[in-house]
Amino acid sequence: MKFTKRSNNHLTAHLYEHLFFIHLDTLLQAKGYFPIIDYSVDAYTDDGEITFEIDAYRDIHIHNFLSQAADELLSNNELLAIACTQLESESHHELLIANSDELIASLKEINTLLWNTDVKAEVNTRNIAKGEKIKIIELELIIDYPNVSQALKPLYRLVAGVTMNTFVSNIADTYGGFVASSAFETTADKSLLGRVHLCERVQVSEIQDLFNESVEDLTTKGGYSRLLTDLQNIDSMKLAPSNERAEADTGVSMDDTKWAEISNEQNLQISLNALKLQVAYEDISTNE
Numbered sequence: 272m273k274f275t276k277r278s279n280n281h282l283t284a285h286l287y288e289h290l291f292f293i294h295l296d297t298l299l300q301a302k303g304y305f306p307i308i309d310y311s312v313d314a315y316t317d318d319g320e321i322t323f324e325i326d327a328y329r330d331i332h333i334h335n336f337l338s339q340a341a342d343e344l345l346s347n348n349e350l351l352a353i354a355c356t357q358l359e360s361e362s363h364h365e366l367l368i369a370n371s372d373e374l375i376a377s378l379k380e381i382n383t384l385l386w387n388t389d390v391k392a393e394v395n396t397r398n399i400a401k402g403e404k405i406k407i408i409e410l411e412l413i414i415d416y417p418n419v420s421q422a423l424k425p426l427y428r429l430v431a432g433v434t435m436n437t438f439v440s441n442i443a444d445t446y447g448g449f450v451a452s453s454a455f456e457t458t459a460d461k462s463l464l465g466r467v468h469l470c471e472r473v474q475v476s477e478i479q480d481l482f483n484e485s486v487e488d489l490t491t492k493g494g495y496s497r498l499l500t501d502l503q504n505i506d507s508m509k510l511a512p513s514n515e516r517a518e519a520d521t522g523v524s525m526d527d528t529k530w531a532e533i534s535n536e537q538n539l540q541i542s543l544n545a546l547k548l549q550v551a552y553e554d555i556s557t558n559e
């Protein structure tokens with residue numbers, strides 16, 4: 272499903288997109304749904320036009336979530352500050368806000384617009400501007416394949432990938448980071464790689480804690496179990512793992528039957544026990 276809104280000011284629209292995304296993602300995760308496993312949201316802003324592409328793999332009432340996100344959108348200044356930081360992390364430039372009350376009024380204008388109408392929100396374009404370049408840290412998150420048997424690698428890689436996806440979105444929503452990688456990006460030696468751009472260096476211990484919390488959430492809220500069930504029931508598979516990518520990354524050729532064979536509770540536990548995160552930082556501000 273595709274949802275669009277338009278505004279006369281690109282930066283305000285882009286900020287609205289990030290703020291709305293944080294709310295939507297937080298609401299979905301609070302209900303125990305996880306990206307890749309239960310839904311996918313892709314959001315972008317192009318010349319003042321905001322687009323959300325949303326796919327639900329479960330019985331999720333997307334319209335309810337959209338209206339709840341809109342209702343709560345401007346009730347939380349902390350999330351607005353995080354959305355502003357996300358824009359800075361993404362653009363590598365400071366975000367200048369002339370008057371935050373007026374900016375909130377502009378965001379309200381966009382918020383009250385219905386999705387998919389031709390009406391454009393007219394906002395005050397002087398409230399927000401792009402400032403100087405700022406220092407950006409790239410957080411590199413690596414999960415490799417230690418102590419996992421060859422046959423189990425495709426399942427391990429998938430479990431690691433969905434974990435990485437939830438984890439990087441949690442970093443973005445907590446520290447105002449910008450996720451600069453896809454869910455299944457790999458390093459030269461095929462380890463799984465997550466990349467997040469940050470305005471400030473976050474302590475390794477905090478990152479590790481957030482990783483452990485992501486794994487815990489996926490476990491206790493049934494994310495991994497739903498993934499397993501889908502992989503076991505080929506006919507009702509919601510998430511089709513890419514067999515080509517699995518083979519390229521693990522050297523194991525896969526088909527639906529093989530996924531069903533290796534996807535059981537015991538192998539999931541082995542995979543979860545093997546999950547180890549490595550954290551590295553790089554100052555990328557001078558690389559542009």
Ligand SMILES: [Zn+2]
Pocket residue numbers: 285289361
């Ligand atoms: Zn953006």
